[in-house]
Amino acid sequence: MTDETAKIKLEDFGYDDFFDSQWKLMDSANSSLARVISEHRESYKVKNTDGEYLAKITGKQMFNAVTREDFPAVGDWVAITNIDEERAVIQSVLPRKTMLRKKYSSKQDTQIIATNVDVAFIVESLERDFNLNRFERYLVLANEGRIKPVIILNKIDLVSDEQLNLILEQTKKRFEDIDIILTSAVTDQGLGKLIEYIIKGKTYCFLGSSGVGKSSLINGLLQTNEIKTSPISDYTGRGMHSTTTREMYFLKSGGIVIDNPGTREVGMAEVTEGIENIFDEITALATGCKFADCTHTHEPKCAVRKAVEENELDMEKYQNFLKLKSENEFNDMTGQEKRKKDRKFGQSIKKKHEEVKKYKPRY
Numbered sequence: 001m002t003d004e005t006a007k008i009k010l011e012d013f014g015y016d017d018f019f020d021s022q023w024k025l026m027d028s029a030n031s032s033l034a035r036v037i038s039e040h041r042e043s044y045k046v047k048n049t050d051g052e053y054l055a056k057i058t059g060k061q062m063f064n065a066v067t068r069e070d071f072p073a074v075g076d077w078v079a080i081t082n083i084d085e086e087r088a089v090i091q092s093v094l095p096r097k098t099m100l101r102k103k104y105s106s107k108q109d110t111q112i113i114a115t116n117v118d119v120a121f122i123v124e125s126l127e128r129d130f131n132l133n134r135f136e137r138y139l140v141l142a143n144e145g146r147i148k149p150v151i152i153l154n155k156i157d158l159v160s161d162e163q164l165n166l167i168l169e170q171t172k173k174r175f176e177d178i179d180i181i182l183t184s185a186v187t188d189q190g191l192g193k194l195i196e197y198i199i200k201g202k203t204y205c206f207l208g209s210s211g212v213g214k215s216s217l218i219n220g221l222l223q224t225n226e227i228k229t230s231p232i233s234d235y236t237g238r239g240m241h242s243t244t245t246r247e248m249y250f251l252k253s254g255g256i257v258i259d260n261p262g263t264r265e266v267g268m269a270e271v272t273e274g275i276e277n278i279f280d281e282i283t284a285l286a287t288g289c290k291f292a293d294c295t296h297t298h299e300p301k302c303a304v305r306k307a308v309e310e311n312e313l314d315m316e317k318y319q320n321f322l323k324l325k326s327e328n329e330f331n332d333m334t335g336q337e338k339r340k341k342d343r344k345f346g347q348s349i350k351k352k353h354e355e356v357k358k359y360k361p362r363y
Contacts, residue, residue: 008049009049010033010048010049011201012200012201012250012254013035013047013048013250013256014035014116014201014202014203014256015033015035015077015201016201018097019033019077019094019097019116022077022094022095023077023079023094026079026092026094028079030081031079031080031081031091032048032050032079032080032081032082033048033077033078033079033080034046034047034048034053034055034077034078034080034088035047035048035075035076035077035078035248036072036073036074036075036076036077036078036248037052037074037247037248038074038245038246038247038248039072039073039074039245039246040245042056043055043056044056044057044072044090046078046080046088046090047248048080051085053080053082053086053087053088054086054087054088055078055080055087055088055089055090056089056090057071057072057089057090058089058090058091061090061092067110068110068111068112069099069101069110069112072090072093073099073112073114073115073246074114074115074246074247074248074258075114075115075116075117075203075205075248075258076093076094076096076115076116077093077094077116078090078091078092078093078094079091079092079093079094096115096116097115097116097146098115098116098117098118098145098146098147099112099114099115099116099145100112100113100114100115100117100120100141100142100145100147100205100207101113101141101145102141113141113205113207113246113260114203114205114246114258114260116203117145117147117203117204117205117258118147118148118202118203118204119147119148119149119150119197119202119203119204119205120138120141120142120145120147120148120149120150120204120205120207121150121152121181121204121205121206121207121214121217122135122138122139122142122149122150122151122152122207122208123152123154123206123207123208123212123213123214123217124151124152124153124154124208124209124212125154125155125158125209125211125212125213126153126154126155126156126158126159126163126164126167127155127158127159128211130153130167132170132171132174132316132320133316133320133323134209135151135171135174135175136174136278136317136320136324137324138207138208139175139178139278140275140278140324141207142207143278147205149178150178150179150180150181150197151171151175151178151179151180151181152180152181152182152183152194152217153167153168153171153180153181153182153183154183154184154185154212154213154217155184155185155186155212155213156182156183156184156189156190157184157186157187157189164182168180168182174314174317179197181193181194181197183213183217185213185216185217185219185220186216188220191217191220191221194217194221195221195251195253198221198251198253198255198257199254199255200253200254200255201254201255201256202255202256203248203256203257203258204255204256204257204258205257205258205260206218206257206258206259206260207260210261214259214260215259218249218257218259221251221255221257222249222251223252245261246258246259246260246261247259275321275324275325275328279317279321281313281317282296282304282313282317282318282321285303285304285307285313286303286304287303288303289301289302289303289304290302296318296321296322297322304318
């Protein structure tokens, strides 16, 4: 072990009292602690005070796994046994303090984005990507995972001061209690503020669509070009995937950041509490509805719709709330329930077509 390695502590990787208490409850006589810093096909890269190892889980873990959440993920603390100086076996995963996850609408399983994250930096590009509704999707995921969200408006060098002020005003109005950071990886604007925000030993995850500049911002924090980046596609006007795997990086300041592949699909599942918290204004208004199970769409004496009609509640926010709520409820259903609902919908459409055919207009 080198002198430099000897100075490193588990706390430098995000270890704290929560994980220490969990570790003491485990039978750890023949294993050591490590943190998962990247995930690859059928293997993981883990890191501890002795170095980095390529690790695999045991056959027993694979056999006992019920869902994807039973497998290790980037950010996890795991118990490992060493095979040699480069390889290890993951024996178990410590309980998670926080977890970011999303759901693809076409799949049953949820996908873990990262675990044991303290702050989620939600990034949008002002030139092409800016969308308040998309911010809300990520905010719901962060809230459900008990993770503090921070909004990053990136590529501010590509818009005029007038456009920037307008976007900033809209964002502050929609998300009054969320911190907002303005950045540009090209001009380094806002990087100083971003660095000040990052605390030693805390873990930060960057979220956003492809091409919004997540990897470029992390390169700026690392002061290297360690992460490969790709330009915006001139043909589609959309970001191209540059980051292909989730990976954890350690800043000189002591902060820990996770880069994620960009995504255009952020599905909702099992995020009821997250929706209620992010849309707390609507949740509060709903207490004034006549019916306790009001859907806020058609029922009489609905306090939420009344607020929309009287311009006390933003129409776009209301519509996005209904959309996310409906999506969450649909994704929470079992496969059998979905098939039953789809059949009923198909039968309803068929019946309406038959009624149209029978109808003879009077001239």
